[in-house]
Amino acid sequence: MGRIVLDKVSKKFGDVEVIPPLDLTIEDGEFAVFVGPSGCGKSTLLRMIAGLEDLTSGDIEIDGENVTQVPPSKRGLAMVFQSYALYPHMSVRKNIAFPLRMEGMPQAEIDKKVEAAAESLNLNDYLERKPAALSGGQRQRVAIGRAIVRNPSGFLFDEPLSNLDAALRVGMRLEISEMHERMQTTMIYVTHDQVEAMTMADKIVVLRAGVIEQVGSPLDLYRAPRNKFVAGFIGSPKMNFIEGEEAAKHGAHTIGVRPEHIEVSASSGAWKGVVSVSEHLGSDSFFHVHDTGLAETITVRAGGEVGFRHGDTIHLTPRDDVIHKFDSSGLRFE
Amino acid sequence: MAIVAPPSRFSKYGRPVLAWAVGLLFFFPIFWMILTSFKSDADAVKPEYLFVFQPTLENYLNMTENYDYWRFAKNSVITAVSATIFTLFVGIPCAYAMAFNPSKATKDVLMWMLSTKMLPAAAVLYPMTFLTKSLGLFDTHFLVIMVLSLINLPIVVWMLFTYFKEIPKDIIEAGQMDGVNTWGEFKEILVPLAWGGIVSTALLCFIFCWNEAYWTVRLTTTEAATLSKLIEGNRAPEGLFFGRLSAVSAAAVGPIVVLGWFCQKQLVQGLTFGAVK
Numbered sequence: 153m154g155r156i157v158l159d160k161v162s163k164k165f166g167d168v169e170v171i172p173p174l175d176l177t178i179e180d181g182e183f184a185v186f187v188g189p190s191g192c193g194k195s196t197l198l199r200m201i202a203g204l205e206d207l208t209s210g211d212i213e214i215d216g217e218n219v220t221q222v223p224p225s226k227r228g229l230a231m232v233f234q235s236y237a238l239y240p241h242m243s244v245r246k247n248i249a250f251p252l253r254m255e256g257m258p259q260a261e262i263d264k265k266v267e268a269a270a271e272s273l274n275l276n277d278y279l280e281r282k283p284a285a286l287s288g289g290q291r292q293r294v295a296i297g298r299a300i301v302r303n304p305s306g307f308l309f310d311e312p313l314s315n316l317d318a319a320l321r322v323g324m325r326l327e328i329s330e331m332h333e334r335m336q337t338t339m340i341y342v343t344h345d346q347v348e349a350m351t352m353a354d355k356i357v358v359l360r361a362g363v364i365e366q367v368g369s370p371l372d373l374y375r376a377p378r379n380k381f382v383a384g385f386i387g388s389p390k391m392n393f394i395e396g397e398e399a400a401k402h403g404a405h406t407i408g409v410r411p412e413h414i415e416v417s418a419s420s421g422a423w424k425g426v427v428s429v430s431e432h433l434g435s436d437s438f439f440h441v442h443d444t445g446l447a448e449t450i451t452v453r454a455g456g457e458v459g460f461r462h463g464d465t466i467h468l469t470p471r472d473d474v475i476h477k478f479d480s481s482g483l484r485f486e
Numbered sequence: 487m488a489i490v491a492p493p494s495r496f497s498k499y500g501r502p503v504l505a506w507a508v509g510l511l512f513f514f515p516i517f518w519m520i521l522t523s524f525k526s527d528a529d530a531v532k533p534e535y536l537f538v539f540q541p542t543l544e545n546y547l548n549m550t551e552n553y554d555y556w557r558f559a560k561n562s563v564i565t566a567v568s569a570t571i572f573t574l575f576v577g578i579p580c581a582y583a584m585a586f587n588p589s590k591a592t593k594d595v596l597m598w599m600l601s602t603k604m605l606p607a608a609a610v611l612y613p614m615t616f617l618t619k620s621l622g623l624f625d626t627h628f629l630v631i632m633v634l635s636l637i638n639l640p641i642v643v644w645m646l647f648t649y650f651k652e653i654p655k656d657i658i659e660a661g662q663m664d665g666v667n668t669w670g671e672f673k674e675i676l677v678p679l680a681w682g683g684i685v686s687t688a689l690l691c692f693i694f695c696w697n698e699a700y701w702t703v704r705l706t707t708t709e710a711a712t713l714s715k716l717i718e719g720n721r722a723p724e725g726l727f728f729g730r731l732s733a734v735s736a737a738a739v740g741p742i743v744v745l746g747w748f749c750q751k752q753l754v755q756g757l758t759f760g761a762v763k
Contacts, residue, residue, distance in 0.1 A: 204659050225665030237656035241678045250674075251664035298664070 154215065154228075154305035154338030155180045156201060161210030163196055163362075170196055171362035173210060178340060178355070180215075183332050186342045187349040187385070188359035194342045195310055197359070201340065202231050202308050215305065225254070230299035234311040236291045238283040238298075244270075245279040248297045255302075269297040289320045296331070306338040313348065325351060346386055350374070358382050380482040383408050389438060389453065391476070394446045404477035404485075411438070411453040413471045416460070421467030425450060427460045441466055516739070523732035530728035545733035555737060558716040562738075564627060565702075565712060566695035569634035573642050573691050574684070576635070581646035582676065586658055596647065599640040607700050618705055625706045633705065634695040642691050649683030650676070686752045689745070696742050713738035 156178040163171040171193045178184045186194040199205040201212060203224035211220045219227050230251075238247050248269055252262045270276050273293040283291055292312060299307055309328070313321045329352050332339055343349055349356050350370045358365040358373065358381075366378040370386075377383035383391050391408045399407045415421065416439070425444035430437060437458050441450045452468060460466050478484050522530050524541040549555045584592045615624075623629040653676065661675045677684065699714035706715055713734075720727065720734045746753065 202663065204662065224659075224662045229663070231660070231663045233656045233660060235654060235656045237654065237660035239657060239660075239675065239679075254665040254670065298660075302664075 155213075156306060156338060156340070157213040158197075158201070159211045159213065161197075161200060161212060162208045163193070163200060163205065164208045169208075169362070171200075174362070174364055176357065176364065176367070178338060181336045181338055183329075183339045183341065183352060183354045184357060185349040185353035185355070186340065186357045186359060187344065187346055188365075189385075190344055192359040193362035194344075194359050196362075198308055198310055198340060198342045202229055203227050204231075225251075228305040229308055230302050230304040230306075231308040231310065232292075232295045232299050232312045234314055236283070236295040236315075238291060238294055240283055243280050243282055244275060244286070244294050244297075247283065247294055248275075248301055251298060251302045265301045266297075269301045272300070273297050288316050289324065292316065292324060296328075300331075304337070306340065309339065309341040311342055311344070314343075314345075328352065347388060350386065356386075358385060377476065377484060379484055380406065380408070380478050383476055383478075383484065389451045392447060392450050393478075394450075396446075398446050399477075402475060402477055405480040406478040406482070408476035408478065409470045410474065411451045413474045414450070414452045415469040415471070416452055416454050416458060417467045417469070418460075418465075419467065421469040423450070423468040423470075425466055425468065427462055427464045427466050430460055430462060432456065432459075439466060441468065444468070516743070519732045519739075520736050522728055523736045525729045525732075527727050527729040530732070545729045546737070548730065549733050549737060553716065553720070553734070555716065555734075558711055558713045559737075559741075561627070561630075561710055562696060562712040562714075565630040565634060565710070566692050568627075568631045569638065569695045570688055570692045572631060572635045573638050574688055577639060577642040577646055577687075578672075578684070581643050581650050582672070584643075585647050585650035585653075586655070596644065599643055603637075603640050611704065614701075615704065625709045625711070627710045629705055630702055630710045630712065633701045634698055637698070637701070638691050638694050641694075642687055645687045645690070646680070646683065649680045649687070652683075653679050682752065686749075689749050689752055693742055693746065697739075 158174065158176040160173040160175060161171065162169065162173040186197060188194050196205060200207055203219070203222065207220060211218055213219065214227060214229070239250065242250065245266055248266045249262045252265060257265075266279075267276075270279055273296060275290070275293055275297060278286060278290060278294075283294065286294065292315075295312070312328075313324050316324060325348060328339075328341075332352075341348070341352060353370055355367060356370055356373055357367050360381055366373060366382045368376075373382060373386045377386060380393065384393070387410055389411045391410050392414075393406050393408050395406050399405060423444050423446060425441035427439050428442045428449070429440040431439075433456065435456045437454050437456055437460075439452045439454065439460055441452060442448070444450050450468065452466075476484055477486070521537075523545055524543070525535060525539050526542055526544060529535040529539050584596065618624045618629055657675060657679070658671065661671050666674055696712075697714070698712075699718070702712045702714045703718045706712070717731070717734050717738055720731045
């Protein structure tokens, strides 16, 4: 179980309203990702759900029970912190066992659960070590282990991978996704990395300045962003926005074209420009095109075999069926 | 290619020499006091017996037999230990509250606490004497313990606050998620993590209490008089009893010097504010 409902929750720090009243429901077993630029209130929202931050107004319900006034440990949620927040003076074993010991569980049962958690996270060889003697990835596993043993009705992750190097991050991302598949427990995951959001989420919640801009599945957000902000935030490289005459041709104030929805050619196309930077990743090539007369830079994604270089003239043709149209207030329309 | 420059002459020879010179300069008064304590009062003032003299234990025997050294020492121990415990008992929760639940006023409160140390003690000597006498607290252990506690509380709170500040808030919050109550937070997380800092704060507080002289001399006569009072009592204006005075002083500072010697690592850590890492 773990259905979490936010009912008009808001948060003020002094006179500053960081989260205006918002409603949100996270279904039981769902993997929800809060994503947005830094300072958008996503961590604050997570901490409010955890109980580490008081609400200024509104209510939080978990499985139908109002937990607004319930202390963090009694909400049945476990949290994994960005800094791991392991107890540095305790061994891995004691760290994982800590929440169970606080519950007053018999020692034999604690041992069994800790062993099982360590087994599933490949931590058996490190149980007697202190956190300082572990690598970043291992520390993160211990933090996850400490969350798992409690058998919570929901997991809260606060940017858990941002302190890891790129390779490890991809690995851990996969492990967390697998863990979710296996356990089918509600998870709320905060990140500023839209790739993490796209790859892990059942439901993405895009936040800006404490306001929910859009809620939906990754592909919904990719295919039908509600406004320019979401369109620009979801997808990498970022969507190209073109205003003026070219947009007017489509009857819009602004049009948006994703880099992967533009065909390139050396000889002919709808638009013409000069390649200023070309990035060859092997599988893909990214071209940053100037002097198109449309926008300062148009970014294009093409196959790895396409070989334009700096200074080359390039012709671009957007795919008509996937051009996004926005009105003057930035809202998307069909 | 040499990446690291060879040490200069100064850092190789000059620095150790300088360090020893400063060290000896500081140690010299104590050395001289101990040396003088083994001279008779008559020899102590004669220039010809500066280093070569007939050593005697007379001063020390005299001190324990005639001046009741052990009673003063016992009072010093009782008051310094009690005051240290009481100060920590008040200071730890106080620093904890300010470090983990700060309000807008926290900084001001800390400054205000420190500002009480800026008041010259002499300014309140008369009211203090008058008050304690009229309340019947003059020359009692209770009074000495309270005075020592209160004059050290600001510095203790400041030190503890600095240590607690170094504990990441995430760890405290992880504890809250894991179900610790306030007492558990103290026992399981805060105290183990700040243990080094708490110990060095306690040591420093104890040393300050032991050495305190201004109030202990003025607010006691016999019952609660500490070693500071004993030294004061042996001070003769004519300067005739240097041997005796030195013995009393050596016996008063001896315990604290020994304690400091054994705890130097903790003390250095405490004073450089780097214990919790």
